[in-house]
Amino acid sequence: MPDAPWLTIVGLGEDGPDGLPAASRAALDAAEVVMAPTRHLSLIPETGAERIAWPVPFAEGLPLLKELTGRRTVVLASGDPFWFGAGSVIAREFAPHEWRALPGPSTFSLAAARLGWPLDRTTCLGLHAAPLSRLRPHLAPGQNMIVLLRDGAAVALLADYLSGLGFGASTLHVMEALGGPREHVNTCRADGPQGTHGAPVCVAIEPAGGPALPQASGLPDDTFETDGTMTKRPVRALTLSALAPRPGEHLWDVGGGSGSVAVEWLLSHPTTQATTVEPREDRRALIARNAASLGQDRLRIVEGSAPGALEGLAPPDAVFVGGGLSQALLDRLTALPKGTRLVANAVTLDSEALLVAAQARLGGTLLRLDLSEAAPLGPRKAWKAAYPVVQWSVTL
Template identity: 60%
Template sequence: MSDMPWLTLIGLGEDGPEGLSPASQAALSEADVIMGPPRHLNLLPDDGKTRRISWPVPFADGIPELMKLRGRPVAVLASGDPFWFGAGSVITRDLGVHEWRAFPGTSSFSLTAARMGWPLEHTTCLGLHAAPLSRLRPHLAPEARLIVLLRDGQAIHDLGAYLTDQGFGDSTLTVFEALEGPWENRTDTRADAATEHAFSHPVCVALTVMGQGKALPRTSGLPDDFFDHDGQITKTPMRAVTLSTLAPCKYERLWDIGSGSGSIAIEWLLSDPTTEAIAIETRPDRTKRIKANADTLGVDGLRVITGTAPEALGDLPAPDAVFIGGGLSEALLNHLQETLCTGTRLVANAVTLEAEALLTHWQVKLGGTLLRVELSRARPLGAKRGWQAAYPVIQWSVTL
């Protein structure tokens, strides 16, 4: 086997091979096998020699097929830039760095921004070919600009319905079909009128958000009415304090033990798209509610475990931070002390006298900070108003 990589990823536009660089054209001519979507294969002239393989659906089924060709000169065709919401990272994930090379084309995002006159650095770009439309939710705010890739023409109708349901039916949609190809087409419409038009794959949407829908605040402590719950929820003010203490950072993972409504784990994930979270909850009805809340707020990647801590923690990937909102016990704290890595941040909230005594004991044992939070709200008191106090919350935070 030569030193030349056996696999070449080529970003192909809808105009076919004419726009390819000389290096890309050379890689195509040298390939024994070309894999790609049927529409891309159909753009290439047939030399009668090179074997062609249509990439199967679902996409994952094509990886084993590709690996059978390992060592032979293979070209894989992809849309635009394979490494921007494309297939590149999935295809090369288990390959050595010397086994492949890539010649990206112009991405659909760049082409759309050029058509719209939008500065790409100030535009949110999302690939939703196989992801739920709810991933849009954190980005929906009046005047926001988004460029969205979707799986097919029907998905444009789904997008319009989703935006309308969220209160953003006034949003303007500019739909591009077959960007930079001979059949490129542009349609300007509104979200609530998207079903009046028919669209064909491949499609890309430039979206300007408009309407009276509720934008998600960017600070921690979302209003409680963003979450469906049965009363088991860390309320807005205390949630803001708790998330500030947990201090999520990029690429960090949270365990949310006794998750209730999932509010802490969900807001952890909303803090940055690189974060991870696992919610552990004993009651199946609550785990179902946690998943629904996560989907509604656009963090469908939340992992939810039905079980009791510490028994349910054994096989989970190690956390960077742990929050105990329910199920606090001596056994749980002992388990966490014995098994968690040095540097793990631990935050526990308690309301009962028994839980307060337990946290006080552990603060003496391991150090950290004890915080007592007392909140009151103004309520009617006869013809006037008075303060109604909530139960005080004791918070213990420590770095192990």
């Protein structure tokens, strides 16, 4: 049987080595070096191995770990290191033959077991190093979730966040040190007193009271903050349908405005990516606020005007042009690789002429959108027409 890799990632529970399976205990007993956060080191007895406390921030520990190459080393992590843990970060730094992982029960599994929740129907999120706004797309009455928090103080922040969104009636099961001798569970309402808590902590949430985000494309316009320049709901829904986001794909949103199209692209799937290009500083700030409020902190916002600002960006799978259309921009975009999807909306006659010419040259679909809304006209109501929008969509 071949020798074990020099690096072993061991999932440790709050009961320390007592709860470890035989393979994990053997790896720990044979280790020349044990590297872990201080809290994890405090859970294990002295074995004669060199101990190295993992520094903060986490990234600073990776060079230290690389210096240990060839020595029998154990890295301790919480529970399952590959479920919102350090495992994937460590694994991508080393060749597959250099490491192995021996996971333990995850915090999510322990929490679900305490509450009798079906884990396959429970949303699980790691928020120990992410903003609470990542909860927003998942919040809906009756849709339970379990979240990991960075420390006990974050429980009050979570409760305030939920209450501010109208979810104050939600039930919170605050769980400390699951699986260990300090295990404690406290149940309370988000809008009530939560008490004080210590790390490690997770919270199981039974959402109640607040409004869920619709799952269809075309969120209500008042979902977004705007200065008046945005792709309105009906046009946005048709635009996203034409863009057709798929898991893992990257969007260029050229002329971001309020960022509504890019944000909804990101909402379509947690693996999508988006980059928006916007020349105005005030609108870049607006886009950032809209992205943050809906939990899409992975939106990249680039200063500048296209086509110049597009140089050096990661290649897109789809492109939306909502403003700043020009022949130079079209020339740049139509030179993108085969298979790239391009959707451009035009309101002015000048921009419309560019799209008509592009469609004649490259094909695709031209769609004219004439929308009217009922509006007061004296004591009665009449149809008030918006400017017509011409949309060109093509797969290069």
